[in-house]
Amino acid sequence: MSKVLEIKNLSVSFHTYAGEVKAVRDVSFELDRKETLAIVGESGCGKTVTAKAILRLLKTPPAEIKKESQILFDGEEVTKMDKKRLLSYRGQDVSMIFQDPMTSLNPTMTVGAQIMEALEIHKKMKKKEAEAEAIRLLKLVNMPNAKERIKQYPHELSGGMRQRVMIAIALSCNPKVLLADEPTTALDVTIQAQIIDLLSELKEEFDTSIILVTHDLGVVANFADRIQVMYAGKIVETGLKEEIFYKPHHPYTWALLNSIPSLDKESKEELYSLGGTPPDLILPLVGCPFASRCDYAMEICREQAPETTILSDNHKVACWLQHPEAPRVERPILSGGANRG
Amino acid sequence: MKKYIIKRIAYMLLTLWIVITLTFFLMHSIPGDPLAYMAKTLPEQTRINFYEKYGLDKPVYVQYGIFMKNLITKGDLGESIRYPGRTVTDTISKHATVSGRLGLQAIAVGITIGIVLGVIAALNRNRWPDYLVMFIAILGVTVPLFIIAALLQYTLSVKFKLLPTTGWGKFKHTIIPTIAMCFGSIATYARYMRSNVLEVINQDYILTAQAKGVSPFNVVRKHVLRNAILPAITILGPQIAGIFTGSFVIERIFSIPGLGSYYISSISDRDYTMIIGTTVFYAALFIVSQLVVDLLYGVVDPRIRVSGDN
Numbered sequence: 001m002s003k004v005l006e007i008k009n010l011s012v013s014f015h016t017y018a019g020e021v022k023a024v025r026d027v028s029f030e031l032d033r034k035e036t037l038a039i040v041g042e043s044g045c046g047k048t049v050t051a052k053a054i055l056r057l058l059k060t061p062p063a064e065i066k067k068e069s070q071i072l073f074d075g076e077e078v079t080k081m082d083k084k085r086l087l088s089y090r091g092q093d094v095s096m097i098f099q100d101p102m103t104s105l106n107p108t109m110t111v112g113a114q115i116m117e118a119l120e121i122h123k124k125m126k127k128k129e130a131e132a133e134a135i136r137l138l139k140l141v142n143m144p145n146a147k148e149r150i151k152q153y154p155h156e157l158s159g160g161m162r163q164r165v166m167i168a169i170a171l172s173c174n175p176k177v178l179l180a181d182e183p184t185t186a187l188d189v190t191i192q193a194q195i196i197d198l199l200s201e202l203k204e205e206f207d208t209s210i211i212l213v214t215h216d217l218g219v220v221a222n223f224a225d226r227i228q229v230m231y232a233g234k235i236v237e238t239g240l241k242e243e244i245f246y247k248p249h250h251p252y253t254w255a256l257l258n259s260i261p262s263l264d265k266e267s268k269e270e271l272y273s274l275g276g277t278p279p280d281l282i283l284p285l286v287g288c289p290f291a292s293r294c295d296y297a298m299e300i301c302r303e304q305a306p307e308t309t310i311l312s313d314n315h316k317v318a319c320w321l322q323h324p325e326a327p328r329v330e331r332p333i334l335s336g337g338a339n340r341g
Numbered sequence: 342m343k344k345y346i347i348k349r350i351a352y353m354l355l356t357l358w359i360v361i362t363l364t365f366f367l368m369h370s371i372p373g374d375p376l377a378y379m380a381k382t383l384p385e386q387t388r389i390n391f392y393e394k395y396g397l398d399k400p401v402y403v404q405y406g407i408f409m410k411n412l413i414t415k416g417d418l419g420e421s422i423r424y425p426g427r428t429v430t431d432t433i434s435k436h437a438t439v440s441g442r443l444g445l446q447a448i449a450v451g452i453t454i455g456i457v458l459g460v461i462a463a464l465n466r467n468r469w470p471d472y473l474v475m476f477i478a479i480l481g482v483t484v485p486l487f488i489i490a491a492l493l494q495y496t497l498s499v500k501f502k503l504l505p506t507t508g509w510g511k512f513k514h515t516i517i518p519t520i521a522m523c524f525g526s527i528a529t530y531a532r533y534m535r536s537n538v539l540e541v542i543n544q545d546y547i548l549t550a551q552a553k554g555v556s557p558f559n560v561v562r563k564h565v566l567r568n569a570i571l572p573a574i575t576i577l578g579p580q581i582a583g584i585f586t587g588s589f590v591i592e593r594i595f596s597i598p599g600l601g602s603y604y605i606s607s608i609s610d611r612d613y614t615m616i617i618g619t620t621v622f623y624a625a626l627f628i629v630s631q632l633v634v635d636l637l638y639g640v641v642d643p644r645i646r647v648s649g650d651n
Contacts, residue, residue, distance in 0.1 A: 055552055057548060057551055057552060087554045087555075087556055088554060089554070090551065090552055090553065090554035091552060091553040091554030091555075092554060095552060095553070096549075096552040098545055098548065098549060098552075100545060103544060103545040103546065104545040104546055104548070104549045105546055105549065106546040106549070106550070106564050106568070107546070107568065107642070107643070107644060108567045108568055108571075108641065108642055108643060109563070109564075109567075114549075117550075117553060117555065117563070118553045118554065121553070121554055121555065122554060153643040153644065155643070155644045166549070169549070169553065170552075
């Protein structure tokens with residue numbers, strides 16, 4: 001499989017009045033053709049910033065993509081694209097779905113016009129042609145009464161339907177990569193499942209690679225091929241879905257897995273939650289960023305950042321527990337999270 | 342929709358009636374009357390005849406009844422008491438077109454320039470175009486109309502002799518008054534649009550548009566503008582009112598034969614029929630413009646399109 005997207009040493013900072021916030025720190029990863037990669041982590045760990053950086057959607061300033069960063073789309077350097085190329089790249093080569101479908105559609109434009117807009121720009125379609133294509137796309141995302149829907153405004157649709165429209169917009173020009181930034185977070189649970197099912201169906205149909213950004217490991221369980229866990233702007237563990245679910249090595253991954261609610265749990269049992277908050281990204285980070293919240297933190301964790309340990313072809317983890325001299329620790333299983341996958 | 346408009350028109354008539362009634366009794370309560378200026382010099386009997394002719398000898402409520410009856414049944418606003426022979430309706434229709442042309446021109450120019458400047462300021466936030474526009478805007482709201490008018494007269498017609506100072510008739514006569522009148526609108530709209538655009542630009546749907554590959558110009562044209570204009574429509578009503586009051590001053594400065602000067606002189610003359618007539622006209626115009634503004638809302642924002650049921 002060839003790589004459609006390669007991210008090398010991506011660092012993104014925000015220049016604020018309080019100082020420089022290093023939101024993404026030296027992140028490298030790849031995305032294969034037709035692969036689904038999930039980026040998982042809690043709020044403020046740099047997932048969304050990474051996704052936006054890929055489309056160069058971050059406002060500069062205050063954001064700054066550091067010089068050494070490389071974002072290669074099919075071998076082409078995204079950070080060096082000129083304005084014209086960037087416009088054709090956005091929406092056509094790589095497109096994006098956002099978190100909140102309630103606010104991510106223009107309230108004063110019909111949904112049809114919003115879908116047609118991308119088609120008119122990238123595929124140079126005439127209005128009639130674009131309209132027919134918009135109806136076809138709406139049918140593809142399982143929108144009932146597609147013909148009437150294109151004349152409606154976003155406020156006339158429910159949240160789930162709006163997200164379907166967003167997906168139709170994102171896939172309209174057959175992009176090679178789809179960035180889905182928490183596409184299900186703002187929806188209720190039954191709709192979440194429908195949207196995820198729809199995405200995996202369409203992925204086959206359109207031969208698209210997907211980067212799914214989420215804080216919910218439950219969402220990615222059936223969908224992702226590979227999972228990448230981020231914490232404080234760094235990748236702490238990455239591996240195939242099975243590896244992350246059955247053989248996780250980083251204490252943060254453990255914590256995430258343990259916080260998935262499970263059906264086989266006693267109903268009265270309290271759900272596990274990880275104490276503390278992520279570190280302030282304005283301050284310089286010494287050692288492992290997770291050390292202050294980690295039950296297994298050792299002295300070295302607070303002093304030096306851990307090296308990346310390669311566990312298999314795909315599985316990598318950055319944790320001092322992997323060091324030969326570290327004590328052997330087994331993953332504590334608090335819930336039925338391990339039975340998923 | 343039909344139901345809504347009918348309901349609105351009913352309310353408008355009610356408002357109009359209140360305005361007429363209040364004005365009628367207020368003007369009768371001011372000391373003096375339209376004939377006072379000549380009453381002293383006339384013989385007793387002539388004076389009484391005059392008062393009888395205009396019905397001024399009757400109690401106020403009877404006069405009110407006669408006026409309302411004529412207005413409703415014949416649409417007749419009467420004849421000027423001070424200048425016999427001029428009917429109020431004729432005076433209004435003749436001079437209101439002059440004021441109307443000037444007012445419309447000023448509003449159109451003011452809104453267009455104001456919106457453009459506001460957008461430019463917002464897109465260049467905290468850079469020199471922004472500071473320049475905001476400087477103009479502050480001047481526009483703080484410097485009184487008549488000073489701007491005098492300055493324009495001095496520079497454009499006295500110094501550079503490009504345009505006539507005063508008068509009416511040709512397009513060139515309208516240029517300086519229009520600029521002077523629209524200055525305030527430009528300022529208000531520029532400030533409004535700036536803050537609206539800044540708000541809209543940070544909305545998620547703008548990000549969606551950018552992610553689609555829409556060019557920056559089209560993002561502004563298709564996505565920002567329409568959403569940012571909406572709150573600016575609210576101030577269209579007061580702006581129209583402002584243009585009317587401004588026109589009284591402007592018409593005097595530039596010797597323009599508009600309705601404004603008639604309105605003002607009718608008050609000092611206690612020309613009862615003229616006062617009521619022009620007041621009804623201005624009130625009706627203002628109320629109608631409010632309705633138009635409300636209907637415009639629905640055109641721009643589909644979310645508040647009125648449905649017939651409520």
